[in-house]
Amino acid sequence: MDVSEPEADLPPSAGVTTGSLARRLGVSPTTLRSWDRRYGLGPATRAQGRHRRWTPEDVAMVVEMCRLTAAGIPPGEAAKAAKAQTGRPLPQPVPVAPSRPPNHVVAAPADIMEPFPASRSGSGLPLGNVRHECKGLARAAVRLDAVAVQEQLTAVIRAYGLVVTWEEILSPALQAVGRKWQSAGERYVEVEHLLSWHISATIRHVCVAAAPGQREWKSAPVILACVPGEQHTLPLEALNAALAERGVATLMLGSAVPADALTAAVQRVGPSAVVLWSQSGSTASLPLAHHVASTRWGIRGARTQSHVLLAGPGWGRGQRPGLLRPRGLRDALVMLEGL
Structure with a gap:
């Protein structure tokens, strides 16, 4: 587990901690460690005896990973594309001993479970069983990535039309953010405002484009x-x-x-x-x-x-x-x- 170090005493080149990066991206520290272990998306250099720190190049690589997975690309493929930016080779898969949960229920792989793993930072959103586009949109909103939010809104309306997009993607995402806001006090208000503004702007564009001359x-x-x-x-x-x-x-x-x-x-x-x-x-x-x-x-x-x-x-x-x-x-x- 990463324990925060005093960042004020370190030069900018030292990078940021895993906890700080997780808060910035809206994911859990566990997710970042999992990506590092599975796909090699971790800090390129590690000082002996010190906590892991992410340089600007490392951060850019993980931000790209978040953007690609938010667009619905499988994590393995997204990792290859993100690592291509840095020229790093993918690590060889580490064999894991097979195990079965109680009652022989096969556990789902970590990378296809809920997009917001439960974490102490409280970044999880109660999305449930929804379209992957809905999960991607929620990921982008939690990261406060306005560009990704707008790109995905435009893409899903073009692909599915307004009615399907509203009922199966936008409405579930808004409801999840609203429930998280209610349960987390004043947190996540900024996420709801960002998502609502972009949805409203996109819908109004559809309305104006459809209006007769x-x-x-x-x-x-x-x-x-x-x-x-x-x-x-x-x-x-x-x-x-x-x-x-x-x-x-x-x-x-x-x-x-x-x-x-x-x-x-x-x-x-x-x-x-x-x-x-x-x-x-x-x-x-x-x-x-x-x-x-x-x-x-x-x-x-x-x-x-x-x-x-x-x-x-x-x-x-x-x-x-x-x-x-x-x-x-x-x-x-x-x-x-x-x-």
Whole structure:
């Protein structure tokens, strides 16, 4: 185990400790030692009787390893590419005596287990069984590697489309970061902010690229709004972009829309539907939802009402009479396109 040495007494050329490097990269010290043992991704020189220290060249090599594994490249192949930067040869595999856990359950290799091994630094994220792209995105976010986060967001949306990307990659990553933030106090707030900002910027780019050149739409727009007191807009932004891709007009009002402003917008615009987002039960307001659903608009003698969709976990799981309750992005799209 590496014990921190006083870095202030050492010249910059001495390098950084394993613990410091692990914190910088958002991985555990155990992971760095495993990479060193398995693939030779360790310090090139080691002073006798001193703790291992990583030079800038060593750090660059491991940063490249993190970038490649975050992109979904198997660790063995990523290590070869990372070492190619320094010209180091890969070490010969060390034979390990086979062993079996209790009840003859075969253990998974360390390099294909959870991407954030449990560590005393608290860097693990509760991701569970998700796509490798989700794990890679979370790795990059924990490292605060903005370039890698943006590159991966662009790549997955191009590869899978917005709906699959949101439901199977972005949403699980955001939920994992949110759970980690709640359990770790003020830590990981910066990770959530970085990830949320880049996801929002990417989704808005999709929305702008999909919007038609003309201002005239073929149907009444869909109003998207967070209920009063609700600040979480990313799910609505994803729905807004997905509707734009399908040629459906929208009016995005964003976070914490006051009740009076929401009613005024319904009366002025005459939307085909209103989507109300609530992230938590503390912001969900059924009286407001019923009020919006009963708001009439249109010319005298032909006044009508809008369909109201209750979106988000804050509304609970039960159906509400007279109100639509989508279960996710794909379900909301089916409902709105059906209207």
